[in-house]
Amino acid sequence: MKNFDEAGLAEPILRAVKEEGYEAPTPIQREVIPLMKEGEDILGIAQTGTGKTAAFVLPLLTRLAEDRKKPAPHTCRALILAPTRELASQIAESVRTYGQFIGPSVAVIFGGVKPGPQLRALSKGLDIVIATPGRLEDHMSTGGIKLDATTTVVLDEADQMLDLGFAPAIRRILGKLPKVRQTVLLSATMPIQIRNLAKEFLNNPHEISVAPVSRPIEKIDQSVRFLNSSSKRAALLDILSEDDIERAIVFTRTKRGADRVSGHLEKAGLSSAAIHGNKSQRNREKSLDGFKNGRIKILVATDIAARGIDIDGVSHVVNYELPNVPEAYVHRIGRTARAGKSGVAVSLCDATEQPYLRDIERLIGRKIPSGDSDWDGASGDVSTFDPTAEPQRLKRHKRPQNNRRRNGGGGANRSAGGAGRSAQGKAGENGARPAGAKPNAGRGRGKPNANARPGQKNGQNRSQNRAQSGRPRRAKPAAAQR
Template sequence: MTQFTDLGLTKAILRAVSDEGYTNPTPIQAQVIPAMLAGKDVLGTAQTGTGKTASFVLPLLHRIVDEKLRPREKSCGALILVPTRELAAQVVDNIRNYGRHMKHSVAMVIGGAKAGPQIQAMKRGVDILVATPGRLEDLVSTGDIRLDATQTVILDEADQMLDFGFVPAIRRILKKIPAARQTALLSATMPPAIRSLADDFLNQPEEISVAKVSKPIEKIQQKVIYSAKTAKRNLLVEVLNAEDIDRAVVFTRTKHGANKVTQHLDKAGLSAAAIHGNKSQNQRQLALAGFRSGKIKILVATDIAARGIDVDGVSHVVNFELPNVPEVYVHRIGRTARAGKSGIAISLVEETEIPYLRDIQKLIGEKIEAANDPVVSGEANDNSAAEPSRNTPNQRNQRNRGRGRGRGKPSADKAQGDKPQQAQSKSRPAKGPKRPASKKPASRKQGGRRTGDDSAKAGLNRMFANIGTKG
């Protein structure tokens, strides 16, 4: 088996790697490090959590020791472009950890923070600059950063930069850097736009792929729980209470949704913090620090913040809402099962998200086990033809009103469908009374008040019984 000592790295770096407790490189590290040390361009594909960061950080540090080049004013010897502030901070931490026994300089240029200190840090030049594309372009345009002396460029998490719309900015940045350079592009997936970017800017790269593209890590147990939209928050609390959780990341689609979910979890007595683009850099760093230390057990995040969540011991990922881009699902659940450990990914799916689930299953090439039947009508539920009343919230509400049980608060579906359904009921009055009382839906409590979640609860109990990792 290959060891770090076999890769030709300098003693100062090997000492730091040993300090971190590592002896054997991961597959991506074992291939990327020698290629970069040989001066080759690299096009690397590997799943999140496989050690991609060290695969390019270690060769960059080795070059600093080996070549002893002094950076020019306002310039950098190596540029690392990343999609998010959190990932930038994570990469800087890695550089400092692996470079602790050698002399080097590193700076971080990111949006959402004051530009003044960043400009000051770049005045004398640095060995390595870690930056997000937007802020870097701003400071290049004002002359506070120069790229004409940059020798190495790393594009980290390139597919995520594509998702965020950064590819045009990346193309403009690369055109400002000398053509005689080394370029490495690393990504969890390789969509056509990223392949095109590589074709345009990489010079005969060594292509390295250590895993099937868009295939989740095998040690992640994936589960789906179908739920009515209005029941999701309470179901989330039950999931997080029922599982033996070390640390959990809960994903929402929007920043507002992340705040709402965090508030709901706090009210339920669960320790949670939100991390998203509207939070200040200090707030995000405090949330991540609390999560890493274990003071906060649940981190509620949007996708734009997720790439910086490189925390050991994340036992669970919960998709409160499914992403509408299937590749993002792979990135999300890659927060767990890191460094060879196992993990659990649970997705709460409501009716409108079923097409997203189908796209995800098509991408990963497998059907995700479901704990219960979909809470919808039509072909998504095998039992829908026989018992459509069990799966459509509007139909349940209609029957309740037809029997005089519609007391209490109005249904959450009222604004969308009450009036047309009432009109339909009046045009066919015979159907309501003919339905036997024994056919009332299981998802309704005594007194006629609907929970919309009994099926999900039953499925949840079955799921935990089968997972075998509880306790």
């Protein structure tokens, strides 16, 4: 199959594909489309940006175009599961684009929004439901949707769904589907959990691997800068201030880190927005729309949120913090060099992230070239940083010991500043007790007294000191005397 004319797609679907400017199918599309049209189960492995979405959406729409029967209320003919709200919305947009001439009934089901509109859409019956597992289960439990009439189920980005802890929900959902159905499982990586899931729910699947697992696209110009963590902010500004930046995505490991980096860019006069799981759905959609239309030039994202970002024209990806899972690096840089274009991926690596870098290089099978590693950041020259040295380990800070308690109240082990606070302290070092100071004998509770006679207890020595000093014994409270 060299072009879409040979793919056997329905005429309205083929017309929509051509209007989008696509002529030749990608390798994953050449393999998946014919098998899906035949109703076969598929286990597909393809890296990010290779056209997986169209690979399963086009044959689904062709089947709908050839059989326009109306689904029963609270049912759907096809179910697509996705790990994030953004990816679910992105798939729905592709369904509407490629199905514009047949008008399929579609609903996107995810959390973070009111369930009412979703329930109303489900009540009519739908051709395709695109959902995240958690919210779908909520509607299943209330009878909002039933899966007994679903003939095709697609799990997109299955590895990410398992990473998010959706494995039990996926098993429960698949258990509610008819035994006779078509199941398509697509993933960028293929960990052992995915294979176990395939063995459990797929029937003699055709395994398709169109590219080496987790190998980045060759059109991406990758580099790494070695620098101190305190220099990262200035280095980021240096990178994003270049004239060739069209759209850029900056990746952080944490949600809080994304907010901090976005705020720093805004203060520097660079239009940016942060996108992560703590943002409301409305806020996330607003940020993505601004990024698509060019109003926002830089998007700061976490790995989870970025799974649904399928936007052409991303010229740069910057790893502000390297991911601790090497496969995530491949997904990150796959946001650029899409639709046949080239892209740039720059990683900022401090000493504590060297193990992450080594894992990434081991996974992709190549050493990432070093960029401006001797870059002089705002906090000083980092040219002394040795990227080949053994990585520094973060030391756990111990709580400081209480020298007074440990040493029985003696001041010999305190700091020099504490020992020489005043002239009275110096007099104390010479053996003379400063005026008003308490006898040393009464300060080391539970510690042996050097002046006590052998066999004499500390309590006895304290009583003797009271007698010698003429101080009366303090009377006990009445309650303690009884």
